[in-house]
Amino acid sequence: MIMFDPMPDELAIGHGNRLAILNGQGKISNLIPILHGKFQQHGVDIPGFSTLDLLANAVGMSTPAYTVEHSMLPVLRVTAQPGNEFIHGSCEGIRLNRRLGMLIPRKFSCVCSICINEDLEKYGYSYYRRSHHLNGVDWCPKHGEVLKRVNSEKPFTNFPHVWHREKRVEPLATCSHHIDETPELVRRYSEISLTFLKQSKPQTVTIANGRINLRA
Numbered sequence: 001m002i003m004f005d006p007m008p009d010e011l012a013i014g015h016g017n018r019l020a021i022l023n024g025q026g027k028i029s030n031l032i033p034i035l036h037g038k039f040q041q042h043g044v045d046i047p048g049f050s051t052l053d054l055l056a057n058a059v060g061m062s063t064p065a066y067t068v069e070h071s072m073l074p075v076l077r078v079t080a081q082p083g084n085e086f087i088h089g090s091c092e093g094i095r096l097n098r099r100l101g102m103l104i105p106r107k108f109s110c111v112c113s114i115c116i117n118e119d120l121e122k123y124g125y126s127y128y129r130r131s132h133h134l135n136g137v138d139w140c141p142k143h144g145e146v147l148k149r150v151n152s153e154k155p156f157t158n159f160p161h162v163w164h165r166e167k168r169v170e171p172l173a174t175c176s177h178h179i180d181e182t183p184e185l186v187r188r189y190s191e192i193s194l195t196f197l198k199q200s201k202p203q204t205v206t207i208a209n210g211r212i213n214l215r216a
């Protein structure tokens with residue numbers, strides 16, 4: 001099988017499907033049993049391994065490193081009770097990894113037309129980014145253009161440029177087509193959401209409450 005590293009900020013579900021497509025498996029659900037088999041060959045397979053464990057192992061990364069860079073867990077688990085603030089993707093959180101590891105906050109997938117064109121020019125293909133899947137952040141953080149929703153029940157089973165070429169994308173209904181034209185509050189919210197995405201572990205609830213109280 002051909003295994004390749006995820007791209008910068010690439011969503012784990014997008015990377016997993018890309019691995020499946022380029023290995024002739026079509027979609028990630030067909031790839032999972034094969035990745036379990038790789039573990040079993042080395043005598044270490046555990047049925048409870050999360051998909052993040054399998055994908056990280058497939059490309060020679062640690063699960064926490066893969067999780068912090070390619071899952072949405074940093075924004076799905078922003079705070080934790082004292083004593084539970086372990087690093088995203090670590091073995092203490094294997095239940096969380098299984099339950100939330102491959103989820104995205106949005107109910108649908110988004111792409112940026114300019115990112116797609118840049119990807120095609122630079123790599124010859126396009127990929128899905130975490131930063132396009134933050135709730136309420138409807139503009140591409142790099143280009144500021146409004147994001148486009150993919151009209152498909154299973155968006156990650158194909159590349160963004162394919163949906164774009166087939167005209168199966170449509171701009172999100174927002175207050176503005178460019179983030180520079182939005183209120184400062186919206187831009188600040190986008191910045192904060194992106195900052196959360198880069199956190200390797202959650203803040204304790206106590207610290208978060210303290211900071212909120214200071215600003216209240």
Ligand SMILES: [Zn+2]
Pocket residue numbers: 112113114115116140141142143144
């Ligand atoms: Zn973009």
